[in-house]
Amino acid sequence: WTNSNPRQTFFYSLLFGIFFFGTSTSWIHISIHQFGHAPLSLSIALTVLMTLLLSLFYALNGYIINKLAGQASLLQKNLLLYPSSWVLFEWLRAHALFNGFPWLLLGYTQTNTLLNSFAPWFGVFGLSLLACLISGALSCTIQSTSRSTKLLCCVATLCLFSTALLLKPLKFTHAIRSQRVVLIQGNITQSIKWQPEELEQTLQHYYQLTETVKEPSLIVWPEGAVPTYVEWIPGYIADLNQLLATTNSTLLFGCPLFDKKTQRYFNGLILTGEHRGQYRKQHLVPFGEYFPLHRISAMILKLIHMPPSGYSSGSNRQAPLELNGYKVATFICYEIAYPNLVLNQTRNKQMIVVISDDSWFGNSIALNQQLQMTTMRALETQRYVLASNNTGITAIIDPQGRVLKQAPINQTGIISDTVHAMAGNTPLMRWGYWPVWLSCLLMFLIGTLKQKRKEHENTRTRKQS
Numbered sequence: 435w436t437n438s439n440p441r442q443t444f445f446y447s448l449l450f451g452i453f454f455f456g457t458s459t460s461w462i463h464i465s466i467h468q469f470g471h472a473p474l475s476l477s478i479a480l481t482v483l484m485t486l487l488l489s490l491f492y493a494l495n496g497y498i499i500n501k502l503a504g505q506a507s508l509l510q511k512n513l514l515l516y517p518s519s520w521v522l523f524e525w526l527r528a529h530a531l532f533n534g535f536p537w538l539l540l541g542y543t544q545t546n547t548l549l550n551s552f553a554p555w556f557g558v559f560g561l562s563l564l565a566c567l568i569s570g571a572l573s574c575t576i577q578s579t580s581r582s583t584k585l586l587c588c589v590a591t592l593c594l595f596s597t598a599l600l601l602k603p604l605k606f607t608h609a610i611r612s613q614r615v616v617l618i619q620g621n622i623t624q625s626i627k628w629q630p631e632e633l634e635q636t637l638q639h640y641y642q643l644t645e646t647v648k649e650p651s652l653i654v655w656p657e658g659a660v661p662t663y664v665e666w667i668p669g670y671i672a673d674l675n676q677l678l679a680t681t682n683s684t685l686l687f688g689c690p691l692f693d694k695k696t697q698r699y700f701n702g703l704i705l706t707g708e709h710r711g712q713y714r715k716q717h718l719v720p721f722g723e724y725f726p727l728h729r730i731s732a733m734i735l736k737l738i739h740m741p742p743s744g745y746s747s748g749s750n751r752q753a754p755l756e757l758n759g760y761k762v763a764t765f766i767c768y769e770i771a772y773p774n775l776v777l778n779q780t781r782n783k784q785m786i787v788v789i790s791d792d793s794w795f796g797n798s799i800a801l802n803q804q805l806q807m808t809t810m811r812a813l814e815t816q817r818y819v820l821a822s823n824n825t826g827i828t829a830i831i832d833p834q835g836r837v838l839k840q841a842p843i844n845q846t847g848i849i850s851d852t853v854h855a856m857a858g859n860t861p862l863m864r865w866g867y868w869p870v871w872l873s874c875l876l877m878f879l880i881g882t883l884k885q886k887r888k889e890h891e892n893t894r895t896r897k898q899s
Contacts, residue, residue: 436511436577440500447496451489458538459485461798488527488535495523502882509583512574513590514881517566518874524562525871528772533717536771537803540565545809549594550835551601553813554860558773560870564594606861607816607833609854610784611760614651615820618643619828619847620659624793627824628661636661637670640687643848644674647681650708651850652757654822655687657701657767657791663692664704671706678707684757688766688789690745698746701766703789711755714748715766717775750778760784760855767791770821771807773814774867780815781863784855791824801827801843809835816860818853 435443462484466477499519503511520540528536541561544550549564556563571587578584620640626632640659647653664671678685684707691702691714700714754761763783767790769775780786788808792801805827812819816833826843830851841847 435496435500435516436508436573438500440497443496443500444493448489448493451492452485454492455485455488455538456482458799458803459488461795461800464796464798465794491523491527495519506881508574508578509586510881512570512577513567513587514877517563517570518877518881520566521559521563521870521874522878525559534772536773537807542806542810545806545813545835548598548602550813551598551604553810553835554604554606554816554862555601556870557777557814557862557867558810559867560862563870563874568594605816605833607856607858610857611758611855612852613758613760613785613855614649614850614852615830616647616651616653616848616850617820617822617828617830617841618653618655618659619823619826619841619845619849620656621825621844621846622659622793623825624791627658627791627793633662637667639846641670641674641677643846644677644685646848647683647850650682651684652820653678653683653685653707654787654789654820655685656822656824656828657688657703657789658690658824659687659789660689663690665692675706682708684708686755686762686764686787686789688791696746699744700748701745702748703764703766705755705757709755709757711753713752713755713764713766715745715769716748716750717769717772718745718747719768754783762787764788767804770804770811773811776811777814777863777866780817781859784817784857785853786811786815786817786819787822788819789822792827793825797843805829805837809837814860814862816858817856820853 435446438446460481463477463481466472466480472480499515503515506515524539528534528539539558539562541558541564544553544561544565549561552560552564568591571591574587575584578587618640620636620643622632622636622639627636637660640655644653660667674685684705686703686705688701688703691700691704691712692698693700701718702712702714705711755764756762761783763776763780763786765776765779765786765788767788770788770790776786790804792804795801801823805821808819808821808829809831812831812833813835818833819831821827821829821831823841826841826845828841828847828849830838830840830849830853832838832853833856839849839851841849
């Protein structure tokens with residue numbers, strides 16, 4: 435970016451995006467081809483199209499910022515214009531293009547580094563900005579011929595890491611109640627999960643695993659663990675509640691929901707046993723759970739032989755799920771990737787539960803990517819996160835982002851531990867991302883105004899000469 439004109443920058447950034455998303459989101463092809471049964475050529479074509487669309491965010495970022503940068507100094511570019519524009523374009527990608535794609539934000543690279551102590555203050559977007567600033571400072575140190583510039587960049591980087599070290603011990607939440615939790619990973623393969631003839635066996639499989647719980651617990655099954663409507667299996671639900679009553683336990687499980695009043699379908703979860711309630715998924719997966727551009731979507735589905743799915747989005751004002759005097763923020767799969775959604779739903783709640791079914795992505799890197807994002811949500815809110823997944827990765831994560839226990843991938847597994855409901859809000863939960871956005875806008879404006887002033891002075895000098 436520093437040594438290229440806008441057209442070259444567009445090309446280099448597009449190339450970067452193609453390789454970046456081409457390697458890190460190749461699992462899109464697995465879900466379309468392996469489980470959607472689309473022809474190989476079509477699944478590759480759709481994956482390439484998605485990669486190109488995502489790459490455009492980098493390409494447009496590079497082009498626009500270099501067009502505006504003009505005669506800006508190396509310091510202005512690397513410490514003001516480039517970092518601020520990068521984060522603003524990340525925000526744009528997280529909210530645009532079919533509900534947004536907040537996957538693979540730069541801040542996630544700092545999940546397990548010293549800089550993660552900034553997470554409860556500024557969240558993943560704030561960490562993106564810090565990573566950009568450090569990268570810009572290092573770039574300046576290498577490229578600049580000025581000793582004062584090199585010294586400034588080194589001192590600034592050292593200050594950031596020193597501040598991170600000082601923030602490390604700070605805690606904004608405290609335990610108010612202990613809770614025994616049991617997470618069950620059923621490991622039902624996607625190829626048979628929704629087959630009607632497999633329903634009885636699937637239900638019995640989860641029932642038998644739940645029978646192993648011998649003390650009062652919050653038991654969590656993954657997304658779609660019950661692959662049918664609970665109204666159709668009243669006998670099974672009654673037996674389940676009777677089993678839970680023997681240990682005074684509560685069960686949370688994923689299943690499809692149907693609203694008789696509105697005649698609408700939802701991807702949801704149900705709380706049963708000692709406590710009752712339900713949650714309807716708000717952020718749906720494009721093409722998997724709802725269909726933008728309906729006519730085009732219908733044509734694509736016909737080509738890949740996938741039946742249309744017509745889930746509706748749940749309200750953003752649903753009654754919270756309550757257990758033993760505390761409230762639980764619940765999310766289904768893709769929702770945990772949305773930083774603002776998690777912040778809004780977690781305020782005044784003391785624990786986070788996310789249920790998923792990542793078997794759609796086989797053994798790909800998508801499983802680890804989702805675990806990393808889930809870990810970031812624990813850091814941002816300083817709460818325990820219970821992540822129950824069908825085939826993996828099922829994990830219990832503490833408020834410091836440490837994975838306490840984890841079930842092996844592609845195996846039936848049960849993990850249990852005693853966790854705590856956490857009261858209190860982190861600074862990020864209080865003020866949201868406003869400090870990050872204001873910082874980015876201020877940096878961008880200062881960089882642009884200084885560059886315009888320099889251009890004006892150069893023009894005036896040329897006129898005088």
